[in-house]
Amino acid sequence: MDATRDVAVIVGSLRKDSINRKVANALVELAPAQLKLAIVEIGQLPIYNQDEDANPPAAWVTFRERIKRASAVLFVTPEHNRSVPAALKNALDVGSRPYGQSAWNGKPGAVVSASPGAIGGFGANHHLRQSLVFLNVPTLQQPEAYVGGADKLFDADGKLANDGTRKFFGQFMEAFAAWIATNAKS
Numbered sequence: 001m002d003a004t005r006d007v008a009v010i011v012g013s014l015r016k017d018s019i020n021r022k023v024a025n026a027l028v029e030l031a032p033a034q035l036k037l038a039i040v041e042i043g044q045l046p047i048y049n050q051d052e053d054a055n056p057p058a059a060w061v062t063f064r065e066r067i068k069r070a071s072a073v074l075f076v077t078p079e080h081n082r083s084v085p086a087a088l089k090n091a092l093d094v095g096s097r098p099y100g101q102s103a104w105n106g107k108p109g110a111v112v113s114a115s116p117g118a119i120g121g122f123g124a125n126h127h128l129r130q131s132l133v134f135l136n137v138p139t140l141q142q143p144e145a146y147v148g149g150a151d152k153l154f155d156a157d158g159k160l161a162n163d164g165t166r167k168f169f170g171q172f173m174e175a176f177a178a179w180i181a182t183n184a185k186s
């Protein structure tokens with residue numbers, strides 16, 4: 001029996017009706033039982049400013065502590081202007097500081113990007129991976145997950161309504177669970 005793992009899920013969209021939040025909810029539902037996934041909100045985080053490091057906002061402290069408690073991190077993000085949404089980049093920056101105390105360090109991760117567009121947020125997915133290299137987040141390589149046409153995948157209740165995508169998401173989460181088992185430190 002594999003160890004239970006606490007996985008922080010970061011959604012890169014702040015939108016109430018976010019497609020990426022629906023994708024995240026579907027991934028949570030389809031994950032193997034040993035993964036305990038929970039969305040960690042980022043919309044409340046003040047924009048990072050190094051001047052605040054000596055006396056950080058409470059929201060930064062809570063967020064950093066929550067990420068530190070997690071064994072792994074799953075990012076589910078839209079693409080904004082071919083890159084990572086500002087809110088998600090801010091969360092990465094907040095979690096990475098103060099210098100030498102990054103909450104992300106060494107936690108295995110995975111990236112899913114979703115868009116109504118055909119290329120499924122490829123640009124955001126890979127810009128995020130660039131930051132994750134520096135943040136020392138060993139990131140699942142295969143399968144890659146660029147979810148195109150994502151606005152067509154959900155029913156009126158926000159439930160995944162596409163069998164092919166359901167199968168793929170299940171396989172993706174199995175691969176992520178194996179990746180965590182190999183790479184997690186806690």
Ligand SMILES: Cc1cc2nc3c(=O)[nH]c(=O)nc-3n(C[C@H](O)[C@H](O)[C@H](O)COP(=O)(O)O)c2cc1C
Nearest residue numbers: 013015018019020021078079080081082115116117
């Ligand atoms: C500021 C902004 C920039 C966008 N840039 C892109 C883009 O580069 N590529 C893309 O596929 N979609 C882009 N979109 C469209 C988003 O994919 C679309 O709004 C999607 O629904 C966002 O995901 P969400 O539903 O999870 O918020 C952009 C949307 C906004 C608001």
